[in-house]
Amino acid sequence: MSINIPRGTQDILPGTIEKWQYIEQVAKELCEQYQYKEIRTPMFEHTELFERGVGDTTDIVQKEMYSFQDRGERSLTLRPEGTAGVVRSFVQHKMFGQANQPVKLYYNGPMFRYERPQAGRYRQFVQFGVEAIGSDDPSIDAEVISLAMELYKRLGLKELKLVLNSLGDTESRIAHKEALIAHFKPRINEFCSDCQTRLTKNPLRILDCKKDRDHELIANAPSLADYLNEESSAYFKKLQHYLSLMGIDYELDPNLVRGLDYYNHTAFEIMSSSEGFGAITTLCGGGRYNGLSEDLGGPSAPGIGFALSIERLLSALEAEKIELPITQSLDCYFVAMGDEAKDKVVQLTYQARQQGLRADMDTLNRKMKAQFKTADRLQAKYVAVLGDNELTEGSIVVKNMNEGTQESIKIEKLMAYLKQV
Numbered sequence: 001m002s003i004n005i006p007r008g009t010q011d012i013l014p015g016t017i018e019k020w021q022y023i024e025q026v027a028k029e030l031c032e033q034y035q036y037k038e039i040r041t042p043m044f045e046h047t048e049l050f051e052r053g054v055g056d057t058t059d060i061v062q063k064e065m066y067s068f069q070d071r072g073e074r075s076l077t078l079r080p081e082g083t084a085g086v087v088r089s090f091v092q093h094k095m096f097g098q099a100n101q102p103v104k105l106y107y108n109g110p111m112f113r114y115e116r117p118q119a120g121r122y123r124q125f126v127q128f129g130v131e132a133i134g135s136d137d138p139s140i141d142a143e144v145i146s147l148a149m150e151l152y153k154r155l156g157l158k159e160l161k162l163v164l165n166s167l168g169d170t171e172s173r174i175a176h177k178e179a180l181i182a183h184f185k186p187r188i189n190e191f192c193s194d195c196q197t198r199l200t201k202n203p204l205r206i207l208d209c210k211k212d213r214d215h216e217l218i219a220n221a222p223s224l225a226d227y228l229n230e231e232s233s234a235y236f237k238k239l240q241h242y243l244s245l246m247g248i249d250y251e252l253d254p255n256l257v258r259g260l261d262y263y264n265h266t267a268f269e270i271m272s273s274s275e276g277f278g279a280i281t282t283l284c285g286g287g288r289y290n291g292l293s294e295d296l297g298g299p300s301a302p303g304i305g306f307a308l309s310i311e312r313l314l315s316a317l318e319a320e321k322i323e324l325p326i327t328q329s330l331d332c333y334f335v336a337m338g339d340e341a342k343d344k345v346v347q348l349t350y351q352a353r354q355q356g357l358r359a360d361m362d363t364l365n366r367k368m369k370a371q372f373k374t375a376d377r378l379q380a381k382y383v384a385v386l387g388d389n390e391l392t393e394g395s396i397v398v399k400n401m402n403e404g405t406q407e408s409i410k411i412e413k414l415m416a417y418l419k420q421v
């Protein structure tokens with residue numbers, strides 16, 4: 001019996017991987033322009049990191065983590081997201097002491113969540129994300145949001161919607177939390193058991209509940225916007241001001257709460273508004289997490305970031321029918337006729353590759369016609385043909401496949417010729 005891939009995971013095969021590489025390259029260049037440096041943290045961490053960081057009342061921690069005991073009986077978890085690990089690393093390596101502040105980091109790697117697989121939702125998916133830690137100025141919030149928008153724009157996406165909300169500071173959140181408890185408490189028995197636990201621990205999560213989302217009390221729940229104190233409102237206004245200066249359009253949504261506990265002040269999501277896009281329209285999510293460093297045992301270090309999955313980005317490109325400019329052509333395919341010619345072609349192909357050219361040759365000892373077919377399939381720009389006649393003359397025939405022309409060139413001049421054309 002053959003063994004298949006686990007549910008919710010996928011193989012990315014040649015033919016598709018080029019799109020991933022292209023996107024990753026564009027993201028890398030963008031981060032360099034914005035001065036974000038790459039960080040790679042482990043794919044598993046101590047389970048406690050996510051319990052404390054992401055929050056133990058969130059769906060992610062309660063239902064979606066791949067946790068296991070290792071042989072030393074430690075509880076470890078495959079990372080469900082990147083922020084907790086990055087902030088852990090920031091604290092552990094005392095990056096708060098570095099001369100350059102804020103510390104601006106990006107990452108690109110697999111995350112794991114035990115979710116119900118469907119279009120756009122995987123159990124292993126790749127997040128590209130950035131985190132800027134050490135500034136609580138709204139201009140960095142605007143910078144982070146602009147980076148996400150710019151990435152989508154560079155890849156050609158147009159049908160995007162940026163949605164913003166402010167979750168306020170601790171004081172605003174406490175006031176709002178009390179209002180929520182008072183609102184839901186009298187009828188909490190009409191809600192699911194998760195929501196009943198959430199009521200005292202984290203009533204904001206009730207607004208996010210997938211089971212109870214149609215309950216009338218959710219629609220008319222006290223809005224956080226009415227509980228923002230002056231400072232939080234001023235922060236949010238300033239962020240909007242900066243976004244307007246950059247010409248970035250946004251919509252305000254007081255119900256945007258996000259599914260992770262570490263957020264305060266800015267919360268945002270970027271959605272696809274393309275008609276061809278599936279049910280899950282969120283492409284990117286992020287926000288500010290001013291207390292996370294302290295929650296993880298570090299000093300006060302306000303941060304903001306976002307993450308987006310490459311899987312959903314690819315779906316958005318497909319929905320908007322965008323073809324990425326991927327070129328895969330071969331510089332030269334070598335065709336050999338006869339054993340002696342093959343010896344020479346082995347050598348020439350190797351030399352061409354050493355010269356930095358994209359070169360290939362037949363390794364199945366096929367007839368000349370079949371070798372030409374392969375050259376065509378590989379979109380070779382030039383085909384260099386070597387047979388007995390050419391060998392005696394010390395020359396090789398080079399065909400320009402785009403123009404249909406050909407010329408005979410001395411073998412020792414071939415590399416220079418190929419490099420020049």
Ligand code: HAM
Pocket residue numbers: 080081082083084113115120121122123125127129130131259260282283284285286287288304305306307308309311312
């Ligand atoms: P998140 O909203 O949980 O936030 O995930 C961010 C993005 O990851 C989503 O918008 C989506 O593109 C992608 N994503 C999440 N789950 C899946 C899945 N099962 N399959 C495919 N794609 C998925 C975070 O993870 C935060 N760490 C973002 C952040 C960074 N906040 C501040 N800094």
